[in-house]
Each structure stands twice: as C-alpha cells, then as structure tokens.
Amino acid sequence: MNRIVTSISLSLDGFFEGPDHDIDWHTVDEEVHQHFNDYFRTMGGFVEGRVTYELMEEFWPTADQDPANEGPMAEFAGIWRDVPKFVFSRTLESVGPNATLLHEVDPEQVRGLRDAASGDLAVGGADLLESFRRADLIDEYRIYVHPVILGRGRRFFRDAEERQMLRLVETRTFGNGVAMLRYETVRA
Structure with a gap:
C-alpha cells in the first residue's frame, strides 16, 4: 500500500527555515542530493x-x-517535471503541467489520491504538512538534521493537542554531517 511521507531538513535546534525564511544553511552536497533523487x-x-x-x-x-x-541538480529537474504534483491552495487559480489544483484538505480525497498513485506521495510545505498531521495522514517522517544551530527561525513542529508515537526504522549519516532519521507513524 502506498504511503504519505514527508522529508524535511531541520537545523539541530529544530528550525526548517531561518529568521528571514532562508534555507541557505542546508548542507546539500552531491551525496545528499543524489540520495534525494534516488x-x-x-x-x-x-x-x-x-x-x-x-x-x-x-x-x-x-x-x-x-x-x-x-x-544531481540537473537530474532532479527531470524528476520534478515527470512526477505528478497535487497542489493545495485557496488562492491559486491554475497550476502548471503535470499538476492538479486542490482547494481543501479532505482526508478521504487525500487517501484516494494516495491509493491511486503509482507510488508513495511526498508531502511538502509546513502549513500543509501541519494540516496533514492533524488529520493523521502522515505515515512516515524523513527528517534530515543538518549540522547547524540557527538559534531562531521558524520551527517545524507546532504545538500538538495529542501525542503522536513514532517508530524509528532507519538512520543514515552522510559524509557532510547530515543525519537522516526515518520514522513510521505508530497507530493503534
């Protein structure tokens, strides 16, 4: 069965972007980029x-x-063009080629998209991910911890009303110090 997964790069102190929405602190070298492409x-x-x-x-x-x-950068351009995109927006009126525009997060519709897809769905965007998390739609978290402490910025995980248990299923350390932590959501 297909899964809904997220991949997010975080600083060691839990920020996904710096104070000016910057991500230039991401240490994505050729090894990490090839991993993302694969x-x-x-x-x-x-x-x-x-x-x-x-x-x-x-x-x-x-x-x-x-x-x-x-x-790997040039290679990802082809991956980006080829993989279908589902864009959630209340303000966009149209999207580009190979993309479908959706306006509301309807859990049943999202599960239908997941089940009909040719593979897992990768969800991105902090606000959308928070909506998916609250609707219990995230099956897997791939967290890439970068070797930097930002001190301030935008935290990835927001306050939650309920505890969510996760199971660590994989770790990997890259040569540049980035560490991947892959967790599955534990459901009753």
Missing part, C-alpha cells in the same frame, strides 16, 4: 502547498538547461 524518483506524486509549489516551480522545470547545474 528517493523522489520513486514517488507517485508530490503533494504541496502553494508556497512550496511556487518556489519549486520557479526553479526546477528548467534547471537542467543551465550549464551551471549539473549532476
């Missing part, structure tokens, strides 16, 4: 909020046309 290539779809979609759509569709972007 993983995202298997996805049945990218599920994103408006902000994440617009940021990704601004750069990745043509990133492989720039000679400065080679290797």
